[in-house]
Amino acid sequence: MPISIIRNDITKVECDAIVNAADPTLLGGGGVDGAIHKAAGPGLLLECMKLGGCRVGRAKLTKAYDLSCRYVIHTVGPKWQGGQNGERELLESCYRESLRIAVEYNCESVAFPLISGGVYGYPKDQALRIAVDTIASFLIDHDMLIYIVIYDKSAFQISEKLFSGITAYIDDTYVDAHFIYNRFRRAYPSEGNALAEPQTVTDFKACELQAPMCSSMAAPKAASLADMVSQMDESFSQMLLRKIDEKGMTDVECYKKANVDRKLFSKIRGDVSYRPSKTTAIAFAIALELSLEETKDMLMKAGFALSHSNKFDIIIEYFITNENYNIFEINEALFAFDQSLLGVGR
Numbered sequence: 001m002p003i004s005i006i007r008n009d010i011t012k013v014e015c016d017a018i019v020n021a022a023d024p025t026l027l028g029g030g031g032v033d034g035a036i037h038k039a040a041g042p043g044l045l046l047e048c049m050k051l052g053g054c055r056v057g058r059a060k061l062t063k064a065y066d067l068s069c070r071y072v073i074h075t076v077g078p079k080w081q082g083g084q085n086g087e088r089e090l091l092e093s094c095y096r097e098s099l100r101i102a103v104e105y106n107c108e109s110v111a112f113p114l115i116s117g118g119v120y121g122y123p124k125d126q127a128l129r130i131a132v133d134t135i136a137s138f139l140i141d142h143d144m145l146i147y148i149v150i151y152d153k154s155a156f157q158i159s160e161k162l163f164s165g166i167t168a169y170i171d172d173t174y175v176d177a178h179f180i181y182n183r184f185r186r187a188y189p190s191e192g193n194a195l196a197e198p199q200t201v202t203d204f205k206a207c208e209l210q211a212p213m214c215s216s217m218a219a220p221k222a223a224s225l226a227d228m229v230s231q232m233d234e235s236f237s238q239m240l241l242r243k244i245d246e247k248g249m250t251d252v253e254c255y256k257k258a259n260v261d262r263k264l265f266s267k268i269r270g271d272v273s274y275r276p277s278k279t280t281a282i283a284f285a286i287a288l289e290l291s292l293e294e295t296k297d298m299l300m301k302a303g304f305a306l307s308h309s310n311k312f313d314i315i316i317e318y319f320i321t322n323e324n325y326n327i328f329e330i331n332e333a334l335f336a337f338d339q340s341l342l343g344v345g346r
């Protein structure tokens with residue numbers, strides 16, 4: 001099952017276990033630790049007092065008391081000391097140990113805060129990368145729904161390089177769209193005035209694209225409706241399964257790489273005319289590492305297109321043209337730009 005990055009207070013997340021970014025005494029503190037103890041009530045502290053603390057990079061489990069989840073897994077992240085003191089290994093260990101315990105207690109869903117990303121001072125973009133990479137490699141061999149919970153959106157950071165690359169790409173693409181629109185207005189002032197700037201630039205493009213399609217659709221009058229239906233194109237589901245075979249992937253490899261839930265994949269596999277959501281369709285295109293043209297083709301089969309009139313589509317295009325098919329990195333970027341994420345269970 002997949003990773004979902006969400007914005008919430010972790011004490012409100014519906015799941016089997018939430019993870020606490022604790023300190024080595026396990027006796028409570030500020031930040032997410034304080035929020036969890038407050039929401040769980042005094043029983044949590046009483047149980048924690050019997051645990052004898054916890055070492056950095058390790059984890060311990062308690063009941064959840066007044067929280068709606070079943071368990072709290074307490075882990076102690078490393079304090080940031082410049083990055084040369086084993087911080088990375090210790091932080092990875094926090095995620096791995098917490099997940100090991102979650103498996104032991106049959107948890108199907110777990111929510112993590114950004115461990116060490118607050119008081120302990122770990123640079124947030126690095127803390128997030130470690131969280132996503134460690135969880136993603138755990139999910140290769142396990143089925144679990146894992147939430148990374150971001151409390152304060154302003155504290156959420158993707159790498160500066162990625163952020164500025166995407167911002168520049170968005171700016172350039174919008175500039176291109178305006179340029180086409182203005183040229184159209186200059187060439188056809190009366191029609192141009194009827195268009196509302198700027199989103200109709202794509203309407204204009206769509207008009208251009210649709211014109212030849214309309215004339216060719218009108219031509220074959222002789223073909224009966226039955227003939228046309230019998231020559232129907234390959235469906236989304238058929239294209240997906242064909243591409244999985246062509247790429248030499250297994251189904252499991254594909255839906256995991258797409259950050260898609262197993263049940264959803266089975267539904268698509270079993271229903272030749274399944275219509276996925278746009279985010280699911282793109283998630284599979286990314287998992288299959290399709291080119292931009294192939295991605296557009298696959299999307300069309302699900303009834304969607306990529307345009308330059310919204311950020312979501314431009315961000316997807318940015319990653320595909322840069323041949324970066326890491327769905328988790330794409331989702332981090334989408335989250336940073338307040339867009340819907342790819343995959344999961346829709």
Ligand code: AR6
Nearest residue numbers: 009010021023029030031032033035116117118119120151
């Ligand atoms: N839900 C989700 N995330 C939260 C919440 C919340 N309710 N509250 C804060 N965060 P921190 P650390 C985020 O400082 O860096 C404690 O005092 C916060 O924005 O809680 O591992 C312990 O007792 C940040 O991104 O944990 C330790 O002494 C992330 O949770 C020490 O802090 C982690 O911030 C642990 O420091």
